[in-house]
Amino acid sequence: MSYRNPHWNPDFDYSHLENEHKKYGIYPGIGAVQHFCQDMSIGLKLGWGGLLKKVRYYRKINPQAEDFYDGLENVILGVQDFIRRHVEKAREMAKKEKNPTLRRNLEEIADINERLINDPPRTFREACQWVVWYQMIARMYNGSGSMGRIDVWLNPFYERDIAAGILTDEEAIFHLACLLLNDTQYFQLGGPDASGKDVTNRLSFLVLEAAHRLKTPVNIGIFVHKGLDPKLLRRGIEILFEDKKGSPKFLGGDAVIEGFVKNGYPVELARERAYSGCHWFAIPGREYTLNDCVKINFAKVFEVAFWELMEDREVEPSVEELWRRFEKHLRKAIDVVREGLDFHMEHMHEVFPELVLDLLCYGPIEKGLDASNGGVEYYNLCVDGAGIGTVADSFAAIEQRVEKEKRLTWQQLAEHLKNDFKDAEEVRLMLRNIPRYGSGGTRADEWAVRIAQTFTRLVKEKPTRRGYNLIPGLFSWASMISMGKTVGATPNGRHAGEPISQGANPEPGFGGSPTYLAVAVASVQCGYGNTVPLQLDMDPILAKGENGIEKIEALIIGHFKMGGTMINMNVIDKDKILEAHEDPSKYPDLIVRVTGFSAYFASLSKDLRQIVVDRILSEGS
Numbered sequence: 001m002s003y004r005n006p007h008w009n010p011d012f013d014y015s016h017l018e019n020e021h022k023k024y025g026i027y028p029g030i031g032a033v034q035h036f037c038q039d040m041s042i043g044l045k046l047g048w049g050g051l052l053k054k055v056r057y058y059r060k061i062n063p064q065a066e067d068f069y070d071g072l073e074n075v076i077l078g079v080q081d082f083i084r085r086h087v088e089k090a091r092e093m094a095k096k097e098k099n100p101t102l103r104r105n106l107e108e109i110a111d112i113n114e115r116l117i118n119d120p121p122r123t124f125r126e127a128c129q130w131v132v133w134y135q136m137i138a139r140m141y142n143g144s145g146s147m148g149r150i151d152v153w154l155n156p157f158y159e160r161d162i163a164a165g166i167l168t169d170e171e172a173i174f175h176l177a178c179l180l181l182n183d184t185q186y187f188q189l190g191g192p193d194a195s196g197k198d199v200t201n202r203l204s205f206l207v208l209e210a211a212h213r214l215k216t217p218v219n220i221g222i223f224v225h226k227g228l229d230p231k232l233l234r235r236g237i238e239i240l241f242e243d244k245k246g247s248p249k250f251l252g253g254d255a256v257i258e259g260f261v262k263n264g265y266p267v268e269l270a271r272e273r274a275y276s277g278c279h280w281f282a283i284p285g286r287e288y289t290l291n292d293c294v295k296i297n298f299a300k301v302f303e304v305a306f307w308e309l310m311e312d313r314e315v316e317p318s319v320e321e322l323w324r325r326f327e328k329h330l331r332k333a334i335d336v337v338r339e340g341l342d343f344h345m346e347h348m349h350e351v352f353p354e355l356v357l358d359l360l361c362y363g364p365i366e367k368g369l370d371a372s373n374g375g376v377e378y379y380n381l382c383v384d385g386a387g388i389g390t391v392a393d394s395f396a397a398i399e400q401r402v403e404k405e406k407r408l409t410w411q412q413l414a415e416h417l418k419n420d421f422k423d424a425e426e427v428r429l430m431l432r433n434i435p436r437y438g439s440g441g442t443r444a445d446e447w448a449v450r451i452a453q454t455f456t457r458l459v460k461e462k463p464t465r466r467g468y469n470l471i472p473g474l475f476s477w478a479s480m481i482s483m484g485k486t487v488g489a490t491p492n493g494r495h496a497g498e499p500i501s502q503g504a505n506p507e508p509g510f511g512g513s514p515t516y517l518a519v520a521v522a523s524v525q526c527g528y529g530n531t532v533p534l535q536l537d538m539d540p541i542l543a544k545g546e547n548g549i550e551k552i553e554a555l556i557i558g559h560f561k562m563g564g565t566m567i568n569m570n571v572i573d574k575d576k577i578l579e580a581h582e583d584p585s586k587y588p589d590l591i592v593r594v595t596g597f598s599a600y601f602a603s604l605s606k607d608l609r610q611i612v613v614d615r616i617l618s619e620g621s
Helices: 015-024 040-061 063-096 100-116 124-142 155-164 169-182 202-214 230-243 253-261 267-272 298-311 319-351 388-404 410-418 425-432 443-460 480-485 514-523 548-561 574-582 606-619
Strands: 146-149 186-189 219-224 249-252 295-297 378-386 469-474 534-538 566-571 591-593 598-600
Touching (some): 040 063, 040 124, 124 155, 124 169, 202 230, 219 230, 249 253, 249 548, 295 298, 295 319, 298 388, 298 410, 298 480, 319 443, 378 443, 388 410, 388 443, 443 469, 514 548, 574 606
Parallel strands (some): 219 249, 295 378, 378 469
Antiparallel strands (some): 591 598
């Protein structure tokens, strides 16, 4: 698990919501930690000593928040002691080291970190070192991985050292590689400043180069927008296809910005949001979001609607009546999510305050309030839908095979689903082999758009009772496996317990090309500032030959011009991945992009490996 379970305090009882959570396959987000973005520039400016002074200053102003300030102060004192012990160890190792180069490096490590116990970093190397300490403590505290715009907050140190002649690009690449090696946190490259001017700089390319030379899992996103330096996008594509490690990913910046503005925010603020996690953005230090924590399983909602319809003896089954009930239950699921989010916001600061992220936000220290409790300026809570491909194909299959062609009655379909297609493989294949979502111009494509638009409308029709704004998205993370285990057989020919469709992607085997896939996912965007990622697996041969890179670039830009918001792209040899699936030990260094994150293929569970394999087989057909 990459997220810490804070063990919700049972005194804050939400058992009255749990039956509905189970009924609709809701991941409610109650007790979810991190998943918003601090502003690293605060820490780089103040250092641990400056943060401690700030905490102690505002403690006197807000005496009612003594416990909260105790927590913040203990975090800082703990980090300082942590660094101090490493300084002592480095000096001890230096005394024993016979190699003069290694000895000098250990002495430099000790000197640098002795300063960083209290003082803010002065040089590029010191800044990278400070970030590593923060990374480690944030990850240990609650799994946090949000870092934001590395080429913005590190660039002043880079430019100052280059001008002073104390840093070369090779040295900068080495320090960046060490930082990236430390943890697979999330970084953005490029993008606009508040005025709309692209921030791409020399450091943006050096970060890419460091990841390229490192060749381990990294999570770097290139912010593709109208003003982007085209050289950054092209270099990102070249590295993606050369390394075949699933990085970098590509962010549909214009659609993300335009979508966030629709929530009532000025465009200048929308431009400040930074890529900070698997599929999400946040305003660094100013916005609490719960991104990627709250999910509704569309397939489970569909299942409830279907069986309610079949058990109602007073109504003649029809696709439109099934849709009416699906929409009714989807509204109920979203209302339950609203109630749960209010409950979370009421009590989270009492259960597990966000102490490490609080340190680098605007407001928590000043107000004496945790980020989950009014400490920051903006609150926009994410709600994701999952399984759109499974449900769209199910509606289309019933419409075609039952209502139009009358190859099955509603009752026969219900019996086959109840029995998980036992002794009825021909029926299952008949339902599965319809023109599916992702094939282009199909009824299933139309159903997918209808589902996405309805979900978006229902999420946006009102805030929570406590006034929190909700932002819809479509993303399953790796939860399509666990979500699928709770859903019986579905009318699209899916067996009971099998994974639901991943994120906004069609079901595996949909029969379309990467272009069809890009068009399909662009058509179901929610459009309010959270992403609906495209998961795309490509054969490395596509980038070879004349204009190969240009064709990939055209696909990326074309998807974003249609409203796409993120592309997670794998570049994998199909035969190699199939062989690795059979025996992962043959390829211990094989890296793939699973959903919003990259990982060593051999480290994945068999179920997650199968998800990647199914996707590749589907898109290669």
